[in-house]
Amino acid sequence: MTTAVTREVFGQTLLELGSQDPKIVVLGGDLNKSTFAYRFGQQFPDRFFDLGPAEQNMMSMAAGFASCGKTVFVSTFAVFGTGRPFDQIRVGIAQPRANVKIVCTHAGIVTGEDGISAQGIEDLALMGALPGLTVIVPADGPETDQAARVAAREPGPFYIRLSRPATPIVHQPGFTFRLGKAETLREGNDVAIIACGIMVPAALQAAERLAPQGIQCRVINMATLQPLDEQGIAQAAAETGAIVTAEEHYRHGGLGSLVAQTIGRTLPVPMESVALDRYAESGKPELLLAKYGLTAADVEKAAVRAIGRKRR
Amino acid sequence: MVASTSRMAVSTSDVIILSATLPSPGILFSPNGLAPLTPREHQDLKRIARAVRRDLLLCITEAGSGHPGGSLSEVETLVSLYFRVLRHNPRHPQWPDRDRFILSKGHACPGLYAVLAHRGYFPLQDLLTFRKIDSHLQGHTRVGTPGVEMSAGSLGHGLSFATGVALAGRVDRRGYRTYALLGDGECDEGQVWEAAMSAAHYKVDTLTAIVDRNRIQNDRFTSEVMELEPFAAKWKAFGWRVLTVNGHSFPQLLNAFARAQATQGRPTVIIANTIKGKGVSFMENNPDFHGKAPTKAQLEQALRELGVAAEEGYQPLTWERMP
Numbered sequence: 279m280t281t282a283v284t285r286e287v288f289g290q291t292l293l294e295l296g297s298q299d300p301k302i303v304v305l306g307g308d309l310n311k312s313t314f315a316y317r318f319g320q321q322f323p324d325r326f327f328d329l330g331p332a333e334q335n336m337m338s339m340a341a342g343f344a345s346c347g348k349t350v351f352v353s354t355f356a357v358f359g360t361g362r363p364f365d366q367i368r369v370g371i372a373q374p375r376a377n378v379k380i381v382c383t384h385a386g387i388v389t390g391e392d393g394i395s396a397q398g399i400e401d402l403a404l405m406g407a408l409p410g411l412t413v414i415v416p417a418d419g420p421e422t423d424q425a426a427r428v429a430a431r432e433p434g435p436f437y438i439r440l441s442r443p444a445t446p447i448v449h450q451p452g453f454t455f456r457l458g459k460a461e462t463l464r465e466g467n468d469v470a471i472i473a474c475g476i477m478v479p480a481a482l483q484a485a486e487r488l489a490p491q492g493i494q495c496r497v498i499n500m501a502t503l504q505p506l507d508e509q510g511i512a513q514a515a516a517e518t519g520a521i522v523t524a525e526e527h528y529r530h531g532g533l534g535s536l537v538a539q540t541i542g543r544t545l546p547v548p549m550e551s552v553a554l555d556r557y558a559e560s561g562k563p564e565l566l567l568a569k570y571g572l573t574a575a576d577v578e579k580a581a582v583r584a585i586g587r588k589r590r
Numbered sequence: 591m592v593a594s595t596s597r598m599a600v601s602t603s604d605v606i607i608l609s610a611t612l613p614s615p616g617i618l619f620s621p622n623g624l625a626p627l628t629p630r631e632h633q634d635l636k637r638i639a640r641a642v643r644r645d646l647l648l649c650i651t652e653a654g655s656g657h658p659g660g661s662l663s664e665v666e667t668l669v670s671l672y673f674r675v676l677r678h679n680p681r682h683p684q685w686p687d688r689d690r691f692i693l694s695k696g697h698a699c700p701g702l703y704a705v706l707a708h709r710g711y712f713p714l715q716d717l718l719t720f721r722k723i724d725s726h727l728q729g730h731t732r733v734g735t736p737g738v739e740m741s742a743g744s745l746g747h748g749l750s751f752a753t754g755v756a757l758a759g760r761v762d763r764r765g766y767r768t769y770a771l772l773g774d775g776e777c778d779e780g781q782v783w784e785a786a787m788s789a790a791h792y793k794v795d796t797l798t799a800i801v802d803r804n805r806i807q808n809d810r811f812t813s814e815v816m817e818l819e820p821f822a823a824k825w826k827a828f829g830w831r832v833l834t835v836n837g838h839s840f841p842q843l844l845n846a847f848a849r850a851q852a853t854q855g856r857p858t859v860i861i862a863n864t865i866k867g868k869g870v871s872f873m874e875n876n877p878d879f880h881g882k883a884p885t886k887a888q889l890e891q892a893l894r895e896l897g898v899a900a901e902e903g904y905q906p907l908t909w910e911r912m913p
């Protein structure tokens with residue numbers, strides 16, 4: 279499987295967007311090499327502002343730029359771009375629907391060796407708690423590219439979640455990202471695995487492994503968490519009768535919570551969730567994923583459990 | 591008594607204190623704050639300030655809640671800006687070249703609302719809908735009210751926002767200036783100092799901060815809650831030009847705004863020493879009136895002290911009708 283570093287893709291896309299649209303300004307917080315925002319800064323120094331590790335100031339400044347007609351991209355790590363300046367995002371960006379795009383890299387436990395202070399596993403709960411803020415978790419490099427372009431084009435506040443390491447590419451060339459729509463990557467009627475981010479390739483792998491056993495998994499990439507494609511979720515529940523969610527995020531407040539409340543309201547079916555149930559630790563990403571239950575094998579087991587709970 | 595509308599607020603006598611020459615067709619109100627005040631102009635500003643004090647108190651009393659203390663202390667700053675200093679156009683609140691005013695101490699919005707109404711951004715009568723359902727006049731400023739630049743209510747955001755606005759003007763090569771009004775208690779927020787550092791770092795000389803130094807915050811005196819002194823030295827150490835004035839003196843405020851405008855290479859902070867609750871004896875220097883509405887009886891006494899005849903009734907009036 280070919281891979282891409284989503285944050286590097288973002289840096290390149292931002293550069294292209296910057297040359298097309300002079301309204302774009304970029305703010306960063308002393309992590310611009312890591313987020314690849316520095317590339318924009320090199321090309322467009324007049325529209326690039328490094329504000330140091332002072333994220334509260336950065337978010338409110340972004341709101342100020344946006345109030346003057348700018349399309350503002352703010353980029354830092356997921357832990358520093360959501361929790362630290364939550365109040366500034368809430369009052370200054372979400373409430374007035376400011377045209378600010380918060381693109382956070384280094385989300386989840388695959389941030390790895392830096393340990394739990396650097397592993398953002400609560401960011402989707404925080405950003406998803408803000409009405410009107412679009413939340414996107416791209417599954418791979420091509421989707422990152424398109425999500426950034428959509429964010430630049432569509433007015434209003436966005437949160438885009440990216441990872442540190444290289445991750446597998448799951449999309450075919452020429453695919454089209456559809457904001458707010460569930461994307462079926464694999465057909466199947468025994469169970470629907472609804473995944474986001476780096477758990478999408480894991481879900482595809484799990485489906486691959488279950489097929490020889492005669493279990494046909496539908497795999498859905500739910501890249502947009504807000505606004506949520508509730509109809510797409512209800513349809514998957516109706517057509518498969520069992521749901522598994524998979525996300526590299528704390529169990530509460532992420533994709534699993536959103537799917538559960540949707541099927542609870544529409545069509546209750548057995549549901550299993552693959553997610554984090556605690557803080558992790560320092561370590562290599564693949565070892566952390568294995569230890570904390572976020573591998574294809576974990577998704578596979580959850581699928582079997584969900585199917586087993588179907589009414590016979 | 592029937593209240594006047596916004597159009598009446600923008601009357602011919604209003605123009606006396608405004609520049610006679612309009613630099614661009616887009617500008618309705620233009621600055622002449624740099625010129626010394628004539629006695630007549632000074633008298634007019636004082637009458638406007640009295641009208642604003644009366645109306646913000648009506649606003650809060652009618653709502654039954656709100657923040658009178660910090661609204662009363664900021665009145666001369668707001669009147670100086672909106673009637674002398676800012677280039678702005680109430681008929682085109684989104685005019686791209688307008689000077690920006692950002693109220694960071696968003697709880698003191700009754701003062702801003704009263705000034706905006708007197709300046710013609712919306713009808714004076716709207717002031718009586720403050721904090722009520724379906725009103726555009728929210729309990730803390732929110733984007734959507736004509737003339738309001740920033741949603742506020744959580745302290746510490748405004749100086750950062752204003753820095754972003756000012757730098758956007760630099761990116762776009764627009765000549766506007768940006769003003770942010772902060773509370774002194776607000777300066778307990780660490781974000782204020784993040785903003786102070788970044789505005790100095792980027793040499794944002796089109797930015798002027800004003801601190802309403804009324805020495806009282808929500809619970810108690812600032813010296814009791816969190817010592818700010820040496821306050822001017824802090825700003826200076828952060829790379830700002832510091833001007834300290836009597837925040838109830840129009841000549842001093844206007845002089846400071848002129849000096850800020852002439853400052854190059856660094857932002858300016860005007861520390862406006864004020865009296866919380868200014869103009870109403872029982873509210874002055876009284877922490878109890880930070881966030882409490884007066885009773886009807888207290889309102890009547892306050893209006894008497896402001897020289898408003900009882901027969902004028904309790905409706906907003908254009909400032910020209912003030913005694």
Ligand SMILES: [Mg+2]
Nearest residue numbers: 774775806807
């Ligand atoms: Mg105060």
